[in-house]
Amino acid sequence: MWQGEIKDLSLHVCVLGLSDLPELLAVQDTVIQALAEPEHYQSLSVEEFTKLLTDQTLIGAKADGRIIAFRAMLIPPIDAEHLGRDIGWPEDSLERVLYQEVTNVHPDFRGYGLQTHLGKLLMAQVESDDRFDVVCATVAPFNIPSIKDKFTLGLRIGALKEKYGGKLRYIFYKEMHRSWHPTSVAQDVPMENRGRQVELLQAGWVGTGMMKQGEQWIVRYEK
Secondary structure, three states, rough: OEEEEEEEEEEEEEEHHHHHHHHHHHHHHHEEEEEEOHOOOOOOHHHHHHHHHOOOOEEEEEOOOOEEEEEEOOOOOOOOOOOHHHOOHHHHHHHEEEEEEEEEEEEHHHOOOHHHHHHHHHHHHOOOOOOOOEEEEEEEOHHHHHHHHHHHHOOEEEEEEOOOOOOOOOOOOOEEOOOOOOOOOOOOOOOOOOOHHHHHOOOEEEEEEEEEEEEHHHEEEEE
């Protein structure tokens, strides 16, 4: 899938299979143990990993033959929480929606930009897959690294609402086979101003970027 070097680290990136499951679980455990607040981490079960590996939507970066990072897309069930509905995707096309799933980077290999690198490779792979039309993802407001990651990969904010039992989430999305060009109109809104952001989103605006002004994070909305 990809082979090369990042900052003198020689890498091989490939789609992972069921034989990689034990190593994936070990990397996930290492990541959890290194977290300051591991209770906030949504770990994947053996069953969830098995689905991703069977669907061939999980890629991994290997250095010296061992997995040091992985990232996945999920073919989701069409359930009550389906993100496609949150962005107004047609009901009869929900099976063509894909989710960005988990990313894990081994603590010893942070600082190489592996999350973004794997994300770009995955997005390129999906763009050439005619089974899917749109990629969605959820991110909590003020989860700055994850929000930056989504914007870097070309996703936009399409909704801001409570999901998963009342947790406030941005719903990001990117259409894979259709380009989007904003008009010259833009509005900048403090990330903490939920009401104004919801108003703009419901009026057809989308979130396209963010910046820091002083101590405040600002989200840019365009139409």
